[in-house]
Amino acid sequence: xxxxxxxxxxxxxxxxxxxxxxxxxxxxxxxxxxxxxxxxxxxxxxxxxxxxxxxxxxxxxxxxxxxxxxxxxxxxxxxxxxxxxxxxxxxxxxxxxxxxxxxxxxxxxxxxxxxxxxxxxxxxxxxxxxxxxxxxxxxxxxxxxxxxxxxxxxxxxxxxxxxxxxxxxxxxxxxxxxxxxxxxxxxxxxxxxxxxxxxxxxxxxxxxxxxxxxxxxxxxxxxxxxxxxxxxxxxxxxxxxxxxxxxxxxxxxxxxxxxxxxxxxxxxxxxxxxxxxxx
Amino acid sequence: xxxxxxxxxxxxxxxxxxxxxxxxxxxxxxxxxxxxxxxxxxxxxxxxxxxxxxxxxxxxxxxxxxxxxxxxxxxxxxxxxxxxxxxxxxxxxxxxxxxxxxxxxxxxxxx
Numbered sequence: 001x002x003x004x005x006x007x008x009x010x011x012x013x014x015x016x017x018x019x020x021x022x023x024x025x026x027x028x029x030x031x032x033x034x035x036x037x038x039x040x041x042x043x044x045x046x047x048x049x050x051x052x053x054x055x056x057x058x059x060x061x062x063x064x065x066x067x068x069x070x071x072x073x074x075x076x077x078x079x080x081x082x083x084x085x086x087x088x089x090x091x092x093x094x095x096x097x098x099x100x101x102x103x104x105x106x107x108x109x110x111x112x113x114x115x116x117x118x119x120x121x122x123x124x125x126x127x128x129x130x131x132x133x134x135x136x137x138x139x140x141x142x143x144x145x146x147x148x149x150x151x152x153x154x155x156x157x158x159x160x161x162x163x164x165x166x167x168x169x170x171x172x173x174x175x176x177x178x179x180x181x182x183x184x185x186x187x188x189x190x191x192x193x194x195x196x197x198x199x200x201x202x203x204x205x206x207x208x209x210x211x212x213x214x215x216x217x218x219x220x221x222x223x224x225x226x227x228x229x230x231x232x233x234x235x236x237x238x239x240x241x242x243x244x245x246x247x248x249x250x251x252x253x254x255x256x257x258x259x260x261x262x263x264x265x266x267x268x269x270x271x272x273x274x275x276x277x278x279x
Numbered sequence: 280x281x282x283x284x285x286x287x288x289x290x291x292x293x294x295x296x297x298x299x300x301x302x303x304x305x306x307x308x309x310x311x312x313x314x315x316x317x318x319x320x321x322x323x324x325x326x327x328x329x330x331x332x333x334x335x336x337x338x339x340x341x342x343x344x345x346x347x348x349x350x351x352x353x354x355x356x357x358x359x360x361x362x363x364x365x366x367x368x369x370x371x372x373x374x375x376x377x378x379x380x381x382x383x384x385x386x387x388x389x390x
Contacts, residue, residue: 025329028355029329031307031352032326032329035307036325059324059327061326063324063326064326064329067327068330071330071334071337074337142342144333144343145336146333146336147337
């Protein structure tokens with residue numbers, strides 16, 4: 001005869017966890033279920049009967065999940081802006097790539113490398129921008145579970161997207177470098193930067209997937225993504241190398257960018273609603 | 280007498296807000312309070328309370344926070360926010376209009 005914990009573990013498996021519910025909502029429902037079971041046990045029911053009655057009273061899991069899913073359809077405004085910016089970035093980069101090939105005679109391989117890497121790095125910046133919006137709003141009011149979950153889903157999708165495009169871009173760059181410079185990889189500042197960004201994005205995506213960190217931690221971490229991508233993208237230009245075009249980077253701008261992101265990270269450690277007026 | 284589900288659904292928000300106006304509470308306790316006050320006539324499907332609570336939280340009417348209970352288990356307590364107080368005031372006025380209209384219609388001379 002299975003005990004209550006085993007029965008609850010089985011019950012948890014019937015919940016559509018990934019879509020609709022999520023970790024905190026499931027924990028809240030489980031607490032409710034356990035409290036109902038305890039009351040039934042005190043009234044003299046057997047464990048199996050108490051569990052069955054409590055589950056029936058809680059209601060069918062698909063119906064509860066469906067109600068939660070309805071809540072998730074309301075997107076936070078900065079999320080809509082970030083999605084729009086992502087689409088605009090992809091369209092602009094595709095147009096630029098086409099123009100470069102048509103008018104400047106760039107090779108398809110190099111243009112595709114530039115397109116994919118820029119899209120990967122740009123997406124990492126957009127995740128960081130979402131992190132900054134999160135920190136700013138959190139100073140005034142904490143985020144509901146529903147909103148945290150929808151932000152978390154978007155950051156996961158964007159980080160997976162950024163990882164794929166950066167990885168494809170790096171591989172294409174390696175193939176192009178082999179053909180033009182006779183080697184795949186030479187730890188050039190830009191290449192090292194690219195490897196660091198890819199490692200960071202992989203780590204970020206995996207941490208997100210494994211849910212080892214909370215939504216807040218993920219968004220605070222995204223600010224470090226801004227710093228790493230800035231250093232990789234623009235820092236490499238400041239060091240002489242094959243791919244240096246240093247005129248477009250400035251030490252001041254880079255230092256300022258790093259400092260701003262660190263400042264937002266520190267603000268993000270403050271308690272939620274720290275700047276909120278008392279009711 | 281069991282209430283129809285449409286009426287239960289329509290009354291869920293004012294009931295929750297009114298209970299939270301009296302003090303912070305959590306899902307299980309809110310359900311027990313409603314059962315107790317209604318003499319068991321208002322009986323929610325327990326799980327359906329939580330999407331409503333989360334909707335209220337998402338709209339800034341209530342604020343949720345995790346608190347460790349005596350058993351060591353985490354409970355999510357909800358408290359009424361300023362927006363929730365305003366919403367409750369509006370709900371009270373609307374329900375008063377409905378009940379006063381019905382009471383007038385159900386007086387013996389109208390029956």
